[in-house]
Amino acid sequence: MTLSIPEKLAAVASRVHACELRHARPQGAVRLIAVSKTQPAESILAAHAAGQRDFGENYLQEALDKMQLLADQPLTWHFIGPIQSNKTRELASNFDWVHTVEREKIARRLHEQRPPARGPLNVLLQVNVSGEASKAGVSLAELPTLAAAVAALPGLKLRGLMAIPAPEADIDRQRAAFRLLADAAKRLQAEGYPDCTELSMGMSQDMEAAIAEGATMVRIGTDIFGPRIKGSE
Numbered sequence: 422m423t424l425s426i427p428e429k430l431a432a433v434a435s436r437v438h439a440c441e442l443r444h445a446r447p448q449g450a451v452r453l454i455a456v457s458k459t460q461p462a463e464s465i466l467a468a469h470a471a472g473q474r475d476f477g478e479n480y481l482q483e484a485l486d487k488m489q490l491l492a493d494q495p496l497t498w499h500f501i502g503p504i505q506s507n508k509t510r511e512l513a514s515n516f517d518w519v520h521t522v523e524r525e526k527i528a529r530r531l532h533e534q535r536p537p538a539r540g541p542l543n544v545l546l547q548v549n550v551s552g553e554a555s556k557a558g559v560s561l562a563e564l565p566t567l568a569a570a571v572a573a574l575p576g577l578k579l580r581g582l583m584a585i586p587a588p589e590a591d592i593d594r595q596r597a598a599f600r601l602l603a604d605a606a607k608r609l610q611a612e613g614y615p616d617c618t619e620l621s622m623g624m625s626q627d628m629e630a631a632i633a634e635g636a637t638m639v640r641i642g643t644d645i646f647g648p649r650i651k652g653s654e
Contacts, residue, residue, distance in 0.1 A: 426464055427471035429645050430455070437639065440632040451632055454499055454621070456642030458483065459649040462490040468645065469494055477501040477640050481508045488515055501621075501640060503557055510534040513542055513576075520545040520583040520621050523559045525570045532576035541578040544571060545621050550601045551587035558584065561605055568609050568617070581619030581637070582606050588626070595630035599623070603635040
């Protein structure tokens with residue numbers, strides 16, 4: 422029996438709430454970001470009708486097309502993909518959150534191109550907590566410098582950190598990677614960035630470890646919408 426999107430969404434939300442309870446997190450502490458990349462607007466509408474408000478997109482043009490179709494819906498859009506310099510104007514103009522800022526140059530472009538009427542753009546700094554050469558993100562050592570640069574830009578609001586650690590099957594290893602990000606956020610708060618409280622970390626396979634270590638946002642796609650639709654990237 423194939424479950425509907427509302428049924429799958431309810432199952433994921435139940436898992437999130439169970440993890441919150443198990444790890445002594447306040448109920449509702451974790452925001453569920455439904456990763457809707459490669460999914461049609463109809464699937465987003467189905468999730469929205471079931472109560473979902475936050476949607477994550479990786480591909481700019483695909484996201485813009487869906488935003489146009491769904492412009493009359495009260496949705497919150499999160500960009501969670503890699504950022505190209507020539508795409509920053511559209512990102513700054515259309516998204517509510519950007520999770521993947523890793524360079525000062527990109528931050529400055531987003532700041533300069535954010536429409537004043539929309540208020541500051543919520544941004545998270547992507548951190549390469551596993552030190553993988555192939556993985557995007559600023560290093561932990563370079564994070565304070567980037568945070569200072571971003572915090573000085575009035576068109577942006579530094580809200581926290583994001584990471585995609587190297588895959589690990591063992592939950593203790595998963596937790597160790599997420600703990601590095603949580604500790605980095607605490608250090609930034611202590612150093613004068615009190616709003617740096619959001620931790621975007623955890624996907625389907627490591628969500629519990631992320632919530633145990635303080636995630637405030639988890640990014641879940643396939644478990645809500647089913648497999649990615651081929652040919653739509």
